[in-house]
Amino acid sequence: MARFGRLLHAAAAALVITLGASGCIAYEEHVTFTPTGGGTFQLKFGFDMTILKSFGDVAGEPEPPAVDREALAQRFGQDVEVESLSEEVGGRTYEGFRLKVGFDSPDVFADLAETVAEGAAERADDNAGRLASDLTLSVSGDTYTLIGSIPPLFEGEDKTDPFAKLVFGTSRRAFVLTLPGQVTMANADSRDGQTYTWTLDPLSDTPRQISASWIATGSPAQSANPVPPVVSPTPSPSGRGRG
Secondary structure, three states, X not given: OHHHHHHHXXXXXXXXXXXXXXXXXXXXXXXXXXXXXXXXXXXXXXXXXXXXXXXXXXXXXXXXXXXXXXXXXXHHOOOOEEEEEEEEEOOEEEEEEEEEXXXXXXXXXXXXXXXXXXXXXXXXXXXXXXXXXXXXXXXXXXXXXXXXXXXXXXXXXXXXXHHHHHHHHOOEEEEEEEOOOEEEEEOOOEEEOOEEEEEOOOOOOOOEEEEEEEEOOOOHHHOOOOOOOOOOOOOOHHHOOOO
16 A cells, blocks of 8 residues: 555656646546445546637647656556547537546545645646545445545636636536445536536636445435535625615
């Protein structure tokens, strides 16, 4: 376990420069669990090349992010998958990479999630908010509970700046969870079979909470539909003090 942790931290250091960027991004984590607590962790990261190119000489010639694939493969082992990624979504082109790593136990998942959160998903600009989700997994018998949050992309930015809104407004941020057995609770935004998806408003300045529980030996036919949290409207200053 100690050796695996050292490898993960080394890999995170290799990724931190690659992910150093502000808006104009697509960032998605997809975690798949098996009934025994193992599974896969997939990270997709890409720049919105459409909007970057629209800036012309102001932004310079946009370069898609790259990953030191050889170094990552050496650190994660032969089953690591690292590949270039180019996606067309909503008329926009996102270019970047996809990283997929397997884990064989809840403990290894915890190490992987923590390392990605503290290393691979740091933004390098001075206003840096993190990209990676904070995730904590607890296990009691065959019952699993995952809690955490997706940090806001717009944190530290001037919300009255039209340029900031343009840059961050096209970003895509999601956390996807594919689960075995009976899912008893999930505050996700959508569901497709046993796959639950949480999305973050790119202009939000508050975290998107993540919470899900499942019984690994339960029946998928009994899985619950997602119930997103209710967002209370921000009270208007003019309405305060009225009674």
